[in-house]
Amino acid sequence: MKIIMLGAPGAGKGTQAKKIADKYSIPHISTGDIFRANIKEGTELGKKAKTYMDQGLLVPDELVVDLVVDRVQQDDCSNGYVLDGFPRTIPQAESLDAALEKLGDKIDYAINVEVPDENIVRRMSGRRACLACGATYHLVHIPPKKEGICDNCGKELVLRDDDKPETVTKRLNVYHEQTQPLIDYYTTKNVLAEVDGTKDMEEVFQDIVKVLGV
Ligand code: AP5
Ligand code: MG
Numbered sequence: 001m002k003i004i005m006l007g008a009p010g011a012g013k014g015t016q017a018k019k020i021a022d023k024y025s026i027p028h029i030s031t032g033d034i035f036r037a038n039i040k041e042g043t044e045l046g047k048k049a050k051t052y053m054d055q056g057l058l059v060p061d062e063l064v065v066d067l068v069v070d071r072v073q074q075d076d077c078s079n080g081y082v083l084d085g086f087p088r089t090i091p092q093a094e095s096l097d098a099a100l101e102k103l104g105d106k107i108d109y110a111i112n113v114e115v116p117d118e119n120i121v122r123r124m125s126g127r128r129a130c131l132a133c134g135a136t137y138h139l140v141h142i143p144p145k146k147e148g149i150c151d152n153c154g155k156e157l158v159l160r161d162d163d164k165p166e167t168v169t170k171r172l173n174v175y176h177e178q179t180q181p182l183i184d185y186y187t188t189k190n191v192l193a194e195v196d197g198t199k200d201m202e203e204v205f206q207d208i209v210k211v212l213g214v
Helices: 013-024 031-041 044-053 061-071 090-102 117-126 165-179 181-188 201-212
Strands: 002-006 028-030 081-084 109-114 127-130 136-138 192-196
Touching: 002 013, 002 181, 013 028, 013 081, 013 109, 013 201, 028 031, 031 044, 031 061, 031 081, 044 061, 061 090, 090 181, 109 181, 109 201, 117 127, 117 165, 165 181, 181 192, 192 201
Parallel strands: 002 081, 002 109, 028 081, 109 192
Antiparallel strands: 127 136
């Protein structure tokens, strides 16, 4: 099962992608998490990506496409995967489709998690992230057991640099301009499914399971 998660920043793509990955035993591939891990490790890719991410801008397509195309061909992806945060532009989607076509493959579902802009800023200011293992919490909706500490790995939780309100607004604008056109793109390919991301996260997940039909 090859799945793409679509949705605005903070719509809950990562939250739902992790649940899908657990239930169906497929890898969760988040380009944002990959970049944040590279930033933390101080790699060349991380240094380049950070200059864009901190401004709420997209990292250039050429820094992300090959990375994902390589990743989806690794052994653990043979039964499928859930892509979170990729593709984010029409050229990225076209490159992915072209690469999959060469492999005789295609995307099965693009799930759009729909959340209006007004809910987003509120959600992001409450989000706390573990940069060590990628786990995500929310001060109100999913608090960690011990304040400021990751339940999974015991490391410190942080407010992401790009979750400050002014950067969130910028990311929303970038989303509407560059990523939202993918909804039409995947509708045309007959793989788009929409779920209401304002519901409780368990209900959102049940709606996604219905779409996946297994
Ligand atoms: P990325 O890390 O992908 O960020 P994003 O798309 O902006 O999305 P987020 O991770 O902020 O939100 P999410 O939808 O995963 O929501 P979450 O589940 O955490 O990318 C970061 C940056 O990297 C980009 O800005 C760009 O610069 C760069 N980048 C990455 N990929 C790229 C690409 N392909 N091309 C170019 N550049 C790229 O949920 C949010 C919060 O809400 C959490 O606190 C959560 O607990 C809470 N929540 C979730 N669901 C619910 C619910 N149903 N009810 C209440 N609260 C909820
Ligand atoms: Mg995310």
